[in-house]
Amino acid sequence: MTPRAPRSPVPLEICHLAKAIEAIGDRWTLLILRSSLFGVRRFDDYQKELGVPRTVLSGRLSKLVKAGVMAKQSYKEEGKRARPEYVLTEAGEALRPVLMALTQWGDDWLSKGATPPISFTHAKSRQRVRPGFVDEDGKETTLSEMRISLRR
Amino acid sequence: MTPRAPRSPVPLEICHLAKAIEAIGDRWTLLILRSSLFGVRRFDDYQKELGVPRTVLSGRLSKLVKAGVMAKQSYKEEGKRARPEYVLTEAGEALRPVLMALTQWGDDWLSKGATPPISFTHAKSRQRVRPGFVDEDGKETTLSEMRISLRR
DNA sequence: CAGTATCCGGTCTGATACTG
DNA sequence: CAGTATCAGACCGGATACTG
DSSP states (O other): OOOOOSSOSSOGGGOHHHHHHHHHOSHHHHHHHHHHHTTOOSHHHHHHHHOOOHHHHHHHHHHHHHTTSEEEEEEOOTTSOOEEEEEEOHHHHTTHHHHHHHHHHHHHHTSSSOOOSEEEEETTTOOBOEEEEEOTTSBBOOGGGEEEEEOO | OOOOOSSOSSOGGGOHHHHHHHHHOSHHHHHHHHHHHTTOOSHHHHHHHHOOOHHHHHHHHHHHHHTTSEEEEEEOOTTSOOEEEEEEOHHHHTTHHHHHHHHHHHHHHTSSSOOOSEEEEETTTOOBOEEEEEOTTSBEEOGGGEEEEEOO
16 A cells, blocks of 8 residues: 655646646536547537536536647538537547546446446457556556656 | 437436546545545645645545545554544545546646656566556457447 | 634536527 | 526635634
8 A cells, every 4th residue: 555645756736647637627527528428519418418507518618628628610410500519639539548447436436236337348258348557568467567657 | 439419328317427526526636536646644734735725625535535435544653642644445546547547648638748757667567558448357458349338 | 733613705506598 | 509698606715713
């Protein structure tokens, strides 16, 4: 276990985790990202699904666009006029594993015995897959095999 | 890419990701968890490191204890009197991979070319490790090989 | 140290209405 | 549909003070 420390080895101001928390670490933003990872793209669809106040939604989407996590685009369905949509950028899509890991944490620790409503398996082998860490060859590295290095 | 959908396939009320966001998805809570994963345990140490208002810190720690993510204990150093400390439970410790994944997301997308202040490598091979998904044999499964199943 | 209490100005939340 | 406007109330941020 981690020994007691009066403070973290990485100062807050240069910590990339702290920056990530600053960018997406609030309730509505995380819920918006959840919806968009499920394919929701339109303003009113977010609003209806989450029940988020429209003003707040507007602000959060702008912030996500400015942060480069989402992009505002136009799409056009046949015979209908163009409408805006908010889609994940590559950076946003890269959050999928993070939120999947958080989903499984919820499965494991927040739901007393309930069968998860969504589960992740390997398409062919049907084995359950879980979040972990892999090296460049795709082999798992456990926390105890891992070395955490601080830049001086 | 995920097709456009008017709403998520999993209703919010039963979504374990939504529950996880409810439990730990706010700025201060995430920052507290960051510190505690680095070994911070005492009230004033959190307060000094994060600059969080004492009232807010008090509330967040209580909430985390109630949620089973942290525990309030006593510890005693030699020759000093006992003091409280807030430590991660097993559930809290299980968040380490989630926040490590978020850290790497920050490395990859939030910091224009800056060398990460903290990095994760395999202790022996010295290869960089990244977050991913593994099956029961510890072999990586990519997102495209993965099957996402919904419970009916 | 480890909190709780208080105060104040600001932002966020939530509800509803209005517009292109 | 996709927003902006408005408004009351809650919560937050920051400061400071007080207690065991």
